[in-house]
Amino acid sequence: MTKVDVRALAELARLEVSDAELAKLEKEIPDILKFVEQIQQVGTKAAPSSPELRNVMRADENPLESGIYTEKLLEAAPKRKGDRIVVKQVVSRKKN
Amino acid sequence: MDLSKLTIASARKSLDAKEYSALELTNAYLENIRAKDKELHAYLEVWTDSAREEAKKADAMITAGRSLPLTGIPLAIKDNMLIEGRIASSASKILENYRASYDATAIKKLKEQGAVFLGRTNMDEFAMGSSTENSAFGPTKNPHDLSRVPGGSSGGSAAAVAGSIALAALGSDTGGSIRQPASHCGIVGLKTTYGAVSRFGLMPMGSSLDQIGPLTKTIEDAKMVFDAIAGHDANDSTSLPDIPRVQKSIRKVIGVPRAFVQTGVDPDVLERFNETLDKLKAAGYEVRDVEMPNLPYALPVYYIVCPAEVSTNLARYDGIRYGLSIDAPTIGEVYTKTRGAGFGPEVRRRILIGTFVLSSGYSDAYYRKARAVRELIRADFTRAFEDVDAIAMPTSPNPAFKIGEKANDPLAMYLEDIFSVTANLAGVPAVSLPAGVVAREGKELPVGFQLIAPHRHEEVLFAIGKDVEGA
Secondary structure, X not given: OOOOOHHHHHHXXXXXXXXXHHHHHHHXXXXXXXXXXXXXXXXXXXXXXXXXXXXXXOOOOOOOOOOOOHHHHHXXXXXXXXXXXXXXXXXXXXXX | OOOOOOOHHHHHHHHHOOOOOHHHHHHHHHHHHHHHHHHHOOEEEEOHHHHHHHHHHHHHHHHOOOOOOOXXXXXXXXXXXXXXXXXXXXXXXXXXXXXOOOOOHHHHHHHHHOOEEEEEEOOOHHHOOOOOOOXXXXXXXXOOEOOEOOOOOOHHHHHHHHOOOOOEEEEEEOOOOOHHHHHHHOOEEEEOOOOOEOOOOEOOOOOOOOEEEEEEOOHHHHHHHHHHHEOOOOOXXXXXXXXXXXXXXXXXXXXXXXXXXXXXXXXXXXXHHHHHHHHHHHOOOEEEEOOOOOHXXXXXXXXXXXXXXXXXHHHHOOOOOOOOOOOOOOHHHHHHHHHHHHOOHHHHHHHHHHHXXXXXXXXXHHHHHHHHHHHHHHHHHHHHOOOOOEEEEEOOOOOOOEOOXXXXXXXXXXXHHOOOHHHHHHOOOEEEEEEEEEEEOOEEEEEEEEEEOOOOOHHHHHHHHHXXXXX
């Protein structure tokens, strides 16, 4: 059975998971993976790209008037300062 | 007016004939909600005041002779569709207080028709689940037996229509989330062709699978709602172009993938399914076995593709732009703590599975392989539709189960979707129609009959659906 490092997955997914839940997931996830692994029995190679899947582009024209949705969208932000969303520091000078 | 018998089509006639007003109709539903919803918990929020205002506007449209098919029709909306200014939570703690900044396209179209919005309905959190037990705000009950689930994830919408506390409802279907609850509640549930209804303003779960569709009492009503919400939308790049389409002439041939249908299905459910086929035969249909050898892989493929798309789609809920935000010393901890506190167990499970199947070293064996098998399933449908008008299967392998029965067994819950995920993977339209009941502990539980039609041919479902209802 596939060994799954749930703690590492949780870090990748940016998800805090308690130790108790981790223990439960370490049993459940391999069971679910074992079930989906049935598809390995199908003798087919990599996906031929479906004809319905294609990039859909919009012409870069008729731009919206700048700012008309700013207030509506900012109203939803947990923390704001003027017309900006406040976040914790993202880039740091310090090297560790 | 007897709400238990009322349909959109009959209400339309009565409203236009001024037998009663849209306001009276809306008030009758609000009254029923007050009387019944404490028990059912189909609604997360009821919009009494605005519903009455919308009904008054609908009455003005009717009086002016400008009534449209859904003018004054009281609807319930699944909690994952945006209505400007209204809370849309997807039954999740992470969006508990989130107010929508704009209207979903389907909602905009309903507003243009003068429909009335009664409230937002309960669901499995972010539409992940088959019982509505994964709601962060408590489960919905099945109107046919309050100890049982209504199905899911659009369980609130299904219970609202079946319990006559909405005339019709919108749901969303990623792997069966409209059809399975419709089946368990004894009503009609339509999953439209992928791209037929705009997904703009529907909270995405599995973007290659999700579709908005109606839950109604009759197939005629399902068509009325479908006609109102379908159409191309520049805001959804996967929405299909509005090309004039030739209606398929119906040969009256139904295909049944026998080998697949017979595995793991409840004997009573199978009996109801066969009875419905017999009725169709009596109505002049030929029922033929079809070979669809890849259908047994549909559920495993779905539980790779869906979590993969979930894990990417739900990355947007990070506590920065909207929704819950847990304060922490670093931005990394803001993300992990917000998501840890905001998402429920099933959502977390799927995010982690999706992260695994997409991770370096595993994506070829899981995600890419699943995409390849998905193409084989799609090809099975294309081939089968050369000889038959539609494919029939049960909607769900079991009748509604007890609340709590499958809550601790994720795989058992996933198996509920074995027959319904096939249509989402192929992108084709499918409907669940009421097809009799099975007796369980002195209660009669409804069973659904599923019909699947070729890409963009909803009219086949409407035509055969009428014959199923009439049979």
